[in-house]
Amino acid sequence: MSFVEYSELIQDGDIAIVYLGHESMMPIKVQHGAQTQTRYGAIRHSTDLIGRRYGSKITCSKGGWVHVLHPTPELWTVNLPHRTQILYTTDIATITMMLELKPGSIVCESGTGSGSLSHAILRTIAPTGHLHTVEFHQQRAEKATEEFREHRVDHLVTMRNQDVCKEGFGVTGIADAVFLDIPRPWEAVGHAKAALKKQAGRLCSFSPCIEQVQRTCEALTEQDFEEICTLEVLLRVHDVRAVTLPLPDFGSNHTSVICKITVPRREMAGHTGYLTFATKPRA
Numbered sequence: 159m160s161f162v163e164y165s166e167l168i169q170d171g172d173i174a175i176v177y178l179g180h181e182s183m184m185p186i187k188v189q190h191g192a193q194t195q196t197r198y199g200a201i202r203h204s205t206d207l208i209g210r211r212y213g214s215k216i217t218c219s220k221g222g223w224v225h226v227l228h229p230t231p232e233l234w235t236v237n238l239p240h241r242t243q244i245l246y247t248t249d250i251a252t253i254t255m256m257l258e259l260k261p262g263s264i265v266c267e268s269g270t271g272s273g274s275l276s277h278a279i280l281r282t283i284a285p286t287g288h289l290h291t292v293e294f295h296q297q298r299a300e301k302a303t304e305e306f307r308e309h310r311v312d313h314l315v316t317m318r319n320q321d322v323c324k325e326g327f328g329v330t331g332i333a334d335a336v337f338l339d340i341p342r343p344w345e346a347v348g349h350a351k352a353a354l355k356k357q358a359g360r361l362c363s364f365s366p367c368i369e370q371v372q373r374t375c376e377a378l379t380e381q382d383f384e385e386i387c388t389l390e391v392l393l394r395v396h397d398v399r400a401v402t403l404p405l406p407d408f409g410s411n412h413t414s415v416i417c418k419i420t421v422p423r424r425e426m427a428g429h430t431g432y433l434t435f436a437t438k439p440r441a
């Protein structure tokens with residue numbers, strides 16, 4: 159198992175996602191001899207998991223069942239232990255597209271936080287790209303390093319435990335893209351420019367407040383970045399419903415017809431943050 163490569167069979171040492179139904183899930187570390195308790199009873203790793211196919215339906219000791227899923231960055235985002243606020247898949251999808259990330263991309267990121275975005279970046283840039291991630295909080299940097307190793311993506315990432323606003327990303331002139339999720343991104347814009355390749359590159363900064371966006375845009379303009387634009391991504395879910403509509407009386411036996419319509423939900427996830435994008439001009 160690796161977060162960047164699919165494996166058919168569950169193996170000792172894997173991280174697997176136990177899906178309990180109704181969007182309830184939990185990550186587990188598969189270990190010979192270990193047991194995991196669920197509301198449907200125990201899962202015995204040696205007999206119920208190791209050697210079975212990912213996606214299998216597993217019967218627990220009380221007779222209820224769960225599905226065991228291969229980990230993905232999307233599943234990790236909704237299951238990871240939070241050390242900080244994290245980025246969710248709706249924003250991550252837009253960041254990946256607008257930064258033009260692809261296999262082989264070199265990316266700089268700060269802060270690492272809980273590693274939600276880092277895992278998505280790693281899956282996109284594998285197998286030949288590299289992520290340089292900077293986190294100034296020592297325990298968070300250590301925990302993320304441990305998770306990258308457990309998830310078998312550590313060969314694709316370099317962690318630096320330093321202040322990105324003072325010391326930068328630790329690399330110069332190599333990045334295709336830079337991502338900032340820190341409280342004072344404007345203080346890191348100069349370092350971001352230095353990390354990006356001479357022949358252009360893309361930058362994204364995530365900030366919850368519009369005042370942070372204003373200061374970041376000013377810094378981007380001072381550093382001659384181009385194509386500066388800010389987006390807010392709001393996800394509007396539509397439910398499908400069947401409704402009965404009356405038919406005019408044309409003399410047939412049918413007085414109504416059943417149609418399917420879509421209705422937006424009354425409540426939707428609100429503001430997470432603003433995404434500011436910019437392009438470094440060609441030197």
Ligand SMILES: C[S@@+](CC[C@H](N)C(=O)[O-])C[C@H]1O[C@@H](n2cnc3c(N)ncnc32)[C@H](O)[C@@H]1O
Nearest residue numbers: 242245269271272273274275293294295321322
């Ligand atoms: C909101 S979290 C990032 C969450 C991350 N994007 C994710 O999806 O999990 C912000 C992180 O930036 C780190 N940070 C803040 N200022 C920093 C700086 N100047 N240099 C390095 N890291 C910094 C914080 O310690 C925190 O862990």
